[in-house]
Amino acid sequence: DTAVSQTPKYLVTQMGNDKSIKCEQNLGHDTMYWYKQDSKKFLKIMFSYNNKELIINETVPNRFSPKSPDKAHLNLHINSLELGDSAVYFCASSPRTGSAFFGQGTRLTVV
Amino acid sequence: GESVGLHLPTLSVQEGDNSIINCAYSNSASDYFIWYKQESGKGPQFIIDIRSNMDKRQGQRVTVLLNKTVKHLSLQIAATQPGDSAVYFCADRGGSNYKLTFGKGTLLTVNP
Numbered sequence: 001d002t003a004v005s006q007t008p009k010y011l012v013t014q015m016g017n018d019k020s021i022k023c024e025q026n027l028g029h030d031t032m033y034w035y036k037q038d039s040k041k042f043l044k045i046m047f048s049y050n051n052k053e054l055i056i057n058e059t060v061p062n063r064f065s066p067k068s069p070d071k072a073h074l075n076l077h078i079n080s081l082e083l084g085d086s087a088v089y090f091c092a093s094s095p096r097t098g099s100a101f102f103g104q105g106t107r108l109t110v111v
Numbered sequence: 112g113e114s115v116g117l118h119l120p121t122l123s124v125q126e127g128d129n130s131i132i133n134c135a136y137s138n139s140a141s142d143y144f145i146w147y148k149q150e151s152g153k154g155p156q157f158i159i160d161i162r163s164n165m166d167k168r169q170g171q172r173v174t175v176l177l178n179k180t181v182k183h184l185s186l187q188i189a190a191t192q193p194g195d196s197a198v199y200f201c202a203d204r205g206g207s208n209y210k211l212t213f214g215k216g217t218l219l220t221v222n223p
Contacts (some may be wrong), residue, residue: 004154031209041119041198043155043213056210090154092211099145100202100211102154 003027006091006103013081014111021076021106023091031055032074033092033100034066043090049074050096081110119198121218130188130221134201134214137182141205141212146175146186149198149216158186158199188219196221 006023013019025032033056034046047066048056054066063079074091088107094100124130136144142163147155161168161175161184168175174187184201201214 033211035213041149041216043200043216045210045212048209050209092154094209094211096209097143099157099160101157102147104154105152 002103004091004093004101004103006089006106008106009104010107010109012109012111015081015083017081018077018079019081019108020078021089021091021108023074023076023103025072025091025093025101027093027101029093029095029101030071031094031096031100032068032071033094034074034076035090035092035102037088037090037105039087047074047076078108081108083110086110119216119218121220123220123222124191126191126193126221126223128191130186130191130195130219132186132188132199132217132219134184134186134217135182136184136201136203136212136214138203138205138212139182141203143204144175144177144184145202145204145211146173146184147200147202147213148195149200151197155200191219191221193221193223195219 004025031050033048046060049068052068065077068074088105091103092100145160146158149155159170172189176185198216200216
C-alpha cells in the first residue's frame, strides 16, 4: 500500500563500489524526484523526471545516473562511490501541480 | 541528542502552547508553497500547502500564512503536542520546471 517505496532502506558499502537505489510510486504521478539529505538535514534536489523525461539535473557528479524505465519507477545508480556520498537519499513523486510525496529514504554509508 | 551538531534553527515549546515556525524564500516566481514535517528516520510528510493567490490557509490545528511582499511563510501549530516534535521544512515551487526547493528546516521540540 506504500505510496512511494524505495529500496534498500540501508546501504553500507566500500569506497569505489557501484550501487543502485530503486524507487517505485503507485500514485499515478507524472513527476518523480531524487533528493539528497546531508548530515545537517538540508534537502537538495538532484534530479527530476516527468513522464520518463529528465527535466532537472542539478549539478550532480556524473557518477550519479538516474534511470526511469516507466513513469512509476525512478532508479538511481551511483558509480565509484566516495565517502562524501554518504547521506540519506529520498525519492519523491508529485502530480504536475501539487505536493510531492516522499519515500522513507535510503541511508547510504560509504566506508 | 539528535540536535547536536545539526545547526538547525530550533524552537522549544511547552505542550499546549502555540508554535510559530518561520521561513523565507527567495524565488519571486514561486507560486506554490508547502510545509513538511520530518520525524526521525522518516521521509518528509506533507502538512499543508498554499498557492500564491491566497495569504492564509487553515487545516486541522495548523495555519499557513504567506506574505509575498517580503517572501515570507509561516506555520502556526495550535495546542502543540509531543507528537509534533520533528523537523519542519518549507518548500516552494515556481516556474515551469517542477523544481521544489526546500528551506533549511526548523527543529521543533515539545516539552511535556
